Structures are given as C-alpha cells and as structure tokens.
Amino acid sequence: MEVVITCVETTGAEVRLHDCMAFDQDITTMSVELRANGVEARRGVELLDHDGLARFFERLAADYLGWDGERTWRSYDEEFAVAARFHSRGRVELRWSLADKVNHAWSANITTWIHAGEDMLGLAGGLRALFDAR
Template identity: 45%
Template sequence: MTRSFPEERDDPMRDFLVTAQGEAARIEIMVKTWGGDGLDAFLAELAEGFRGWIGTRTWRSLDGDLTLAAEHAGSYVRLTWGLHDRFPDDERHFEMTTIHAPGEDMRSLAIEMRTFLGSDPL
C-alpha cells in the first residue's frame, strides 16, 4: 500500500500492487483507489447476503484496473477477479475465480480487506 501523492499526508488516494500467477503467466497491476473504493464494504455486503442473491453483483476500482464480480451459487460464492489495462485501446485482461463459503468465510475476507485498506500507506 502506497500513497499516490506521498507529499500530501491527507491524500485519500491509495495504490497497491495486485499479482496473479498461474502456470503460464504472471500478471502485476498497480491498482489506484480512492480510499479503497469501498472494496471492503462490498465484500462485507456479500457476507451479510449469506442466504443468497439473484444475479451478479459487481465492484470496480477507480480506474477500472481491478474488478470483482460475485455470484451466489447456493453452497458457495464465486468471486471473479479481473485485472485490466488502463489504456482503452489495449484489451488485455486477466480473470481468475475464487470460491468461498457464504457467511463466515466471506466475512473473514471482508475483515482482511478492511485491515489491508486501513493500513498506513508508505
């Protein structure tokens, strides 16, 4: 976690590096957010919806370089994380899906994200 403008101590902009690695590729993208863009709150809402919801719930970072789509599939929640280039003419993107138990597993993820986003940036 770093400050977008380190000389401004009250600046709410936060940057953090997201790395996704598979057998054939490693992707790294610096994600820019405005105080986390509510990612922790989005995850907390998913945790509170442990009984389920219809359709897909989505979240995106300030510049759209990180996206998250959530679907409730009964006994689990499917989170599809997307990493996207910031340049509109460059259509490279990477997606990865993680599976989580509804309720407590999602609540733990939300708490971990809140802790991370609330940490003091460098």
Template identity: 40%
Template sequence: MTARVNEVVARGWDGDLTTFLDDLTADYRGGDGERTWGTDGRDLVVSAVFRSGGHVGLTRTLRPWTGAAGDRGASVTTWSEAGEQMASPAADVRHFLAGERAGEQAGEQR
C-alpha cells in the same frame, strides 16, 4: 499463471471495497445475479456470483491501462461458502488498506 501490476490508482471508487465484501459476508443467503465493485477506471474489478448450495464465486480482475494495453488483463476466481468464509477476504482487505493508510499518514507527517 503469474500476473503483476506495478500500480493501481484508486481514485473515485464506486464505494468502499471493504463495505462491498462485508455486504457479501452478511448476505449469506445469496441472491440472483452478479454483484460488482470496481475502481473508477475499472483497473480493478471484484465480482461476486452466488450459486445454489450457499457458495459464492469471487472474481478479481486487473486490467491496467485498458486502452494502451489492448484490453489485456488477468482474472482469478475463488469459491467459498457464503457467510463466514467470506469474512476472511473482507478482513484481509481491511487489514491491507489499514496498512496502506497508516503508511500514507506517516509520509504526511515527515
């Protein structure tokens, strides 16, 4: 399956995504229920579910223009061991966002 979104606008985030992922990494014992992070408009939602055996399912959902697109979207779930295996997605997001912020700052300096 291929899903593409040309742009996700992230204003008014429900907290920082990297903090959400770091908290999941630190909480290697898991917990009950589902934890969710999302952008204000819910274009991008990241959910985590802990399962027995120390595994966490991380679901990323894109729903662009929820009203105009008829609530269509795409989701992908990956399963990892809780703890250190969760550190990799957190580091990847931090690296990606650092690059985006550096690009924004370079654009402001022009």
C-alpha cells in the same frame, strides 16, 4: 500486510492484494496479483474510494444467506474489478479481472470460489485490516 484469496475448488488459483498505501487524501494505491494455471498477472492500481473494496466484501459477508444476480466492484479506471455471484450450497463465485487499460496491451481474468459465511467474513475482515493499515 497482504490478503491472499485462494480458491476452494481450483488448486493454485489465487488473488494477492498487498502494499496498500495512501497516496494522498483521496487516492490509495495497491498491488494486485492474479495467479492460475502457471500464468501470473500483476499491476499497481489506484483507488479513489480508499476502502470501497473492503465495504463491497463486508456487504457480501452480511448477505451470507445469498442474493440474486451479480454484484460488482470496479476501480475508477476499471483496471481492477471483481464480480460476485451466489450459488447453491453457500458458495460464492468471485471473478477477478486485471488489465492494462492505458495501452490495451493485456488483460487477465481468474475465478475463485469461496464459502459464504465464515470464509467470506474472514476475507472481508482481512480487506478491512489491509485498508485500515494503509
């Protein structure tokens, strides 16, 4: 199972989350890929809070009328993160980051845009299914 987040404004910008597996009771592993403008970054990440990312997006979907400021979610080692900001006309900016924090060898960031409401609800549901299937 996988979840692919595409950008409604930039063709080719996407985030792909897949291979979500329970490593043990506390740790879930997942593969993350960021793609934009011919550049691709990928990394396996460990999540201590096995469904925290799904809950983050469920809260965003519940607030479809908007919110002030920026909301963020990060993996415990901060190698994978997403920041969400609500904009006018029901658009949500999602800034994704992926990095090699151990060796400090690289980092990658892309921005995708999604519509609040049904699109965000669909994304939250896809993430819930991804984590529940692990």
